[in-house]
Amino acid sequence: MVRKATSRTLWKSSVFAVMAMPAALLLWQWALVAQGQPSEMLGANPVQATVLKTGEFAMRALLISLTISPLASLFGKPQLNAYRRMLGLFAFFYASLHGLSHIGLDHFFSAKTLLEDLLKRWPITLGFAAWAALVPLAVTSTSKMIRRIGAKRWKKLHQLVYALAVVAVVHNVLITKGWQVEPLVHAAVLAALLIYRMAGRPRLVKLPRPAKVQQA
Amino acid sequence: MLIRQRSAHHVTENEVTPQEMYLNRRSFIAGAVAAGLLPASPAFAAKDAAEKKRLEAVPWPGSTDEIQTPYEQATSYNNYYEFGTDKRDPAKNAGSLITEPWSVNITGAVAKPGRYWVEDLISPQTLEERIYRLRCVEAWSMVIPWVGFPLSKLMAMVEPTSKAKYVAFKTLYDRSQMPGTRFRVLDWPYREGLRMDEAANPLTLMAVGMYGEELPNQNGAPLRLVVPWKYGFKSIKSIVEIAFVEEQPKTSWNMSAPQEYGFYSNVNPAVSHPRWSQASERRLDGRGFFASLKRIETLPFNGYADDVASMYSGMDLSAFY
Numbered sequence: 397m398v399r400k401a402t403s404r405t406l407w408k409s410s411v412f413a414v415m416a417m418p419a420a421l422l423l424w425q426w427a428l429v430a431q432g433q434p435s436e437m438l439g440a441n442p443v444q445a446t447v448l449k450t451g452e453f454a455m456r457a458l459l460i461s462l463t464i465s466p467l468a469s470l471f472g473k474p475q476l477n478a479y480r481r482m483l484g485l486f487a488f489f490y491a492s493l494h495g496l497s498h499i500g501l502d503h504f505f506s507a508k509t510l511l512e513d514l515l516k517r518w519p520i521t522l523g524f525a526a527w528a529a530l531v532p533l534a535v536t537s538t539s540k541m542i543r544r545i546g547a548k549r550w551k552k553l554h555q556l557v558y559a560l561a562v563v564a565v566v567h568n569v570l571i572t573k574g575w576q577v578e579p580l581v582h583a584a585v586l587a588a589l590l591i592y593r594m595a596g597r598p599r600l601v602k603l604p605r606p607a608k609v610q611q612a
Numbered sequence: 613m614l615i616r617q618r619s620a621h622h623v624t625e626n627e628v629t630p631q632e633m634y635l636n637r638r639s640f641i642a643g644a645v646a647a648g649l650l651p652a653s654p655a656f657a658a659k660d661a662a663e664k665k666r667l668e669a670v671p672w673p674g675s676t677d678e679i680q681t682p683y684e685q686a687t688s689y690n691n692y693y694e695f696g697t698d699k700r701d702p703a704k705n706a707g708s709l710i711t712e713p714w715s716v717n718i719t720g721a722v723a724k725p726g727r728y729w730v731e732d733l734i735s736p737q738t739l740e741e742r743i744y745r746l747r748c749v750e751a752w753s754m755v756i757p758w759v760g761f762p763l764s765k766l767m768a769m770v771e772p773t774s775k776a777k778y779v780a781f782k783t784l785y786d787r788s789q790m791p792g793t794r795f796r797v798l799d800w801p802y803r804e805g806l807r808m809d810e811a812a813n814p815l816t817l818m819a820v821g822m823y824g825e826e827l828p829n830q831n832g833a834p835l836r837l838v839v840p841w842k843y844g845f846k847s848i849k850s851i852v853e854i855a856f857v858e859e860q861p862k863t864s865w866n867m868s869a870p871q872e873y874g875f876y877s878n879v880n881p882a883v884s885h886p887r888w889s890q891a892s893e894r895r896l897d898g899r900g901f902f903a904s905l906k907r908i909e910t911l912p913f914n915g916y917a918d919d920v921a922s923m924y925s926g927m928d929l930s931a932f933y
Contacts, residue, residue, distance in 0.1 A: 429901055429904075430901045431901075432900050432901065434684070436700075439688065439689050439699055439700055440681075440685035440688060440689035440699070440896050441689060441699070441752055441894065441896055441904075442904060443894065443904065443905065444750070444752065444894070445699075501905070502894075503907075504905075504907075509889055512884070512889060516884060516886075517884070517886055517887055517888075518886070519886065519887050520887065570887075571887055573697075573750075573868075574693065574697070574797040574798050574868055575795070575796060575797050575798075575868075576697045576795075576797055577697075577795050577797075
């Protein structure tokens with residue numbers, strides 16, 4: 397039992413390290429830029445690159461977090477579901493960095509720009525809405541909150557993630573100039589995930605008998 | 613008084629590759645590749661593209677004296693979607709563009725139509741060095757010393773007729789040279805256009821070089837347009853066709869999103885883009901970290917109003933954006 401727990405901790409730390417890597421990389425590249433050194437990742441316009449990169453990371457973290465439960469059902473590995481919370485929180489973390497870098501770094505917290513973004517530039521409005529919908533999910537992500545709200549209601553609340561993912565992908569496609577490949581790949585991945593859900597989560601592997609399921 | 617500032621990349625005469633060696637560089641390189649001394653890689657092609665011939669140019673009195681964008685930034689941060697949509701892609705991928713030989717098809721309402729070698733269009737011209745501001749629709753800007761000649765000089769050569777009301781330009785579209793065109797990011801080939809009076813305006817430049825050298829491929833070699841009072845995407849790169857036409861031509865970004873990009877696309881802080889405020893811009897001039905955080909105010913017509921605003925008198929510029 398002790399060995400199992402250690403192995404899970406190890407796995408969780410590894411996933412955490414991988415997901416935190418983009419942020420670490422970004423921080424390191426900004427340290428270079430601050431010292432007047434060239435950064436391959438941030439290029440000639442570090443502010444614009446930061447806004448774009450954090451948006452990319454947020455979109456990918458969100459899609460990765462949504463891929464977990466279909467993978468768990470598909471391959472009969474419910475223990476994978478233990479990673480959803482961390483991945484979802486990373487999506488919220490990168491989405492927050494994305495919004496902050498746009499309004500803070502790019503526009504110096506200009507209230508006028510924020511207001512115009514929300515009222516006049518609706519591709520940005522959609523991005524903001526997707527982030528705002530992540531807030532209650534992040535706040536209620538603790539085990540304590542699940543108990544307080546009740547599993548049933550909690551589950552219902554957290555189904556919001558599918559709707560906000562659609563909004564986020566639409567934001568991604570609309571905010572990008574022309575028909576670029578990456579946002580369309582994100583849209584395709586999300587479409588596949590939603591279709592899988594609507595098809596009743598078909599399985600490739602039969603679930604093991606409940607007695608054999610590892611408890612968290 | 614004209615003070616000549618030598619930029620960091622300036623090379624003196626004795627550092628320059630001898631001309632005969634430069635002219636034979638392809639055979640020299642091909643020999644080295646054949647002998648197995650050099651890898652036949654795209655990275656090498658980019659290096660080849662980097663050694664550009666210096667150009668003789670007369671300084672133009674109207675040049676801005678603002679701090680110039682470093683060569684390194686102006687050649688590694690580009691929107692040239694035929695070579696990829698990331699800003700760094702053109703510098704990485706444009707080595708595959710073959711700019712010699714290059715011809716330009718001049719067609720339409722013109723007395724001397726035909727397929728011209730690009731050398732034949734350039735060699736009769738006196739090249740000028742003009743330092744212009746370049747304002748991208750993405751709200752960043754650069755200051756670039758172009759080398760070129762006014763489009764009006766080219767028009768005088770080929771003699772458009774009175775039927776010509778617009779000039780339509782096309783960029784090369786060749787999948788084998790342009791990896792980004794595998795994806796239909798835009799409806800290729802890239803197209804742009806100007807009204808005849810805009811084309812004839814003394815500011816409208818056909819650029820063949822920048823920073824005293826031939827244009828790097830990622831900046832639109834061997835021949836590109838520079839229209840400094842319009843958003844950067846109007847300044848079409850690597851031109852293969854110039855057509856003098858009666859109707860307002862279709863232009864690529866307008867075809868892609870007509871409510872966002874108008875035919876005119878004059879720099880206008882009062883008209884917001886649906887996805888960016890156009891009131892201010894980020895000047896990319898290599899002044900370091902804190903300067904890179906600061907935004908500056910965007911000027912109507914990118915600060916060239918005195919020279920161009922009269923062409924649009926009586927037009928509602930929020931309707932004809």
